Amino acid sequence: MKKLSLIDSAFLMLESRETPMHVGGFNLFTLPEGAGEQEFLHGLAANMRTADALQPPFGDKLKMGRLGLLGPLYWEPDNSLDLDYHIRHSALPKPGRFRELFALVSRLHGTLLDRNRPLWETHLIEGLPDRQFAVYSKFHHAAIDGVRSMHLQQSMYSADPRERMHYSPLSMAARDRYRDALQIAPPSDEAIRNVAEKLKASFDSSGHMLGAVRQYAGAWMGRGGPLVVPWKDVPKSSINTRVDGARRFVAQSWPYARIRAVGKALDGTFNDAVLAMCAGALRIFLHNHGELPSQSLKSMVPVSLRRAGDIDSSNAVGAISADLATNIKDPVQRFRAIKASMEAGKALFEDMSPDEASLFLQLIQLPGLLLIPLGLGSRFPPYSTVISNVPGPRQPMYWNGARLEGIYPASIVTEGIALNITLVTYDEQVDFGIMACRRSLPQVQRFIDYLEDSLVELEDAVGISSAGAAKPASKATVKAKAEPKTKAKTKTRAKTKAKTKAKAKAKAKARPKLKVRQKVMPKVKAGSKPRAQRG
């Protein structure tokens, strides 16, 4: 029996019908040549079901004591494991477009897992065109975080299209094989952290901690410079409302090279560019809805505290508050403000040990978690949104010969934070999954267009020709209309974009496509080694 950490337990305590606390997403595959859909999917399911010893968390269920969720919680093996319950076949209604897939994922993501069983479900989804199929999975956040889910995926798939699995990808065998490939020793007992115990052990033993807490307190008082702290100056918008139990999910891919090039041109990281792309999209979204706040939006940006080689801990994630600078019109200025706030956030942790960083992050997050059960999350949101960047495999992967086309993450919305943007870097692309409260953000599918608009705006600003498109005049976009005082350059951009979008839409109508790929995509070096979460 393994004890749950305080943070792992918190995801269970804070869960309600309105805010399920599971993460997951769907993976898109193409059937191997010559394989029939029904036979292949049933083969995958049968293979998964062959496992005797399941790698965690597939075979473990929750064990509570007399105090229920308030007492200590443990994972224990489920001795009456019912794999048919966890591994499910589903299908899309016709015409089986991504629209139907997103609707199904929205619904599946909006229902609670059963706590009497191991906290996961996998759905093999048929009914897509072009020999594609999808696999939607969900795991309780008490059992898994984004980086761990990537480790799990890599232990399930292979970089070799000819490889066929002779053991269940859920099995300990699959996990051991993956660990051997990484050449890492199992984590020591000492590495399995329990936050409650550490709170006692290390609270007064660290000078760095004290300094960080002092600096943090200074930021609250307005002396933090670019350092952003939760709850301070977080504006209200339709994103920060009460949420109900239904979800809207959309997904889309962008070339990794496009986003990386923007970051490079502005002397920032890939993650800075992702945040700037999202910030621009949020600005357009709120502007078009007539509710762009004068204060800039703040985003929670999870950072990995996972030690190299730790593929077992459920949650090893902390958080930085990033200033999204949505009140700055100029995209370059906005990028610089975002970058500065990320650097200030990361600097806080530079001198801390991983344990101290973990402890510190949990200390500063705890008050926010406590607001949720009080029903105050929507009145005092600590952040405007969450933008999470999870590194995935950087080469094409295969599952029994079926090519993995994309890894689209689906995460959590909570009381007061009705939008979550999570992305996975896979192969040469970046796969975005956007999860929203269905009622608060009915038009979230437009966010996909705004992300492209925002990326094009950044590319234009730094002089990268986007998509090599010509720039003839065309009718202006909604955005250009709503913002008549834009500078000439932005206007041209908007016009170009309108034309590009019209073309893209005409194309999309002919055959739905999830990927926005481009001709001029530079080759990115593939590496099988998983990287740390970008902070």
Added chain:
Amino acid sequence: MKKLSLIDSAFLMLESRETPMHVGGFNLFTLPEGAGEQEFLHGLAANMRTADALQPPFGDKLKMGRLGLLGPLYWEPDNSLDLDYHIRHSALPKPGRFRELFALVSRLHGTLLDRNRPLWETHLIEGLPDRQFAVYSKFHHAAIDGVRSMHLQQSMYSADPRERMHYSPLSMAARDRYRDALQIAPPSDEAIRNVAEKLKASFDSSGHMLGAVRQYAGAWMGRGGPLVVPWKDVPKSSINTRVDGARRFVAQSWPYARIRAVGKALDGTFNDAVLAMCAGALRIFLHNHGELPSQSLKSMVPVSLRRAGDIDSSNAVGAISADLATNIKDPVQRFRAIKASMEAGKALFEDMSPDEASLFLQLIQLPGLLLIPLGLGSRFPPYSTVISNVPGPRQPMYWNGARLEGIYPASIVTEGIALNITLVTYDEQVDFGIMACRRSLPQVQRFIDYLEDSLVELEDAVGISSAGAAKPASKATVKAKAEPKTKAKTKTRAKTKAKTKAKAKAKAKARPKLKVRQKVMPKVKAGSKPRAQRG
């Protein structure tokens, strides 16, 4: 705003992730000739979405006060109604047999409705063979009971295959049309009962009440004769265990005439015959699992307290405890014991006004409801199971020309009662829907065979030749093996059955079939008038 009655509210208070309190089921249809599946289903959905004014409960959501579920609850119109959320398209994975349909219904029935919206969902399900499609619906039991759902269905469908709906079946227009057809005045305010108020008003005003309570108390003391009371002498079995949040659902049809003929031959009602058929099946089920208790099983049998013409009240259902006499081997003796207990249960109510009957039933049920939140439902089950018989339309019905082939109900399992058998009489058939806790009753699909076995046993006992089958020797069934001391006659029956079943199975393999129809089925007079729930 309409206030919820105490019983309606109880279904909300007692609900948990493990015990969702919604009822529903799936209706099976055949597409009209020449209609394409995708276009027809999208047409039905589009037609449903046209409603402006929705008939209750489609447009109403819950309104709670400061006390939450403990205070008074109201239904109020949902001003941001999102019909796309409630009306959903789904599909079955290949090969689209009833097995896949049952799996989907089990899953959909095992997830909680969202209390921020009107408490219902409808799924248009494609992917069945033979031009069939299914419509699964679920409604919260706080908003609807079995008889009301039949009223709703009749207001949605038409007996005329040529009729096309020009207004949404969810609309007030559909309801008014149905009410006009019934020629009934709307219920007066007085008819909208509030149990809490009646408790105060009528508790000491009725002589009949006092007599009933006295007789009831006598039965508890062992002086009740055939009268069965909840909690008394209820044996324990795998049906009466803790339940988890997953379900197993199976469905099947039988000819109305076959069951009715058994009741007639033994001088009982159709409902007595249904109970005897279920009792026999339960006996086989428990016997085969080596856990037939020496005490007989007891069943809760809902009885309708709905007044003629009341098509609006949510819940107008009381309950009788029936002795299922599962400890009696002889089917005729068993039938007589069941019939006697039903007569004793009904006699209690004979002299009461409907209000008094309703009050009395609620009084005797209340202690049981209170056990559920205490987690004691499984330790002190008031009944062994629930067997509910809901009268449906007695002629073929159509939805925009699509023939309604069956109405398969899906009901509730609760803590301690892991099995629910509900049936609907439709046209010339009886449609059974059996809902079970997935973990407690993993082999519930066999119950369908046992119901047939039990009906054949009753038919044999009263000399009705079943299915006109020949009686050659064959290998014995599991039941015959497990019960070697059976009399010669029963043995022959078992052999015949094994042969008949083998034949039926071979046939079923070739093409899955939900209906056990027979050649020699006498014509039953069709009547459009809904009847009172059979008690």
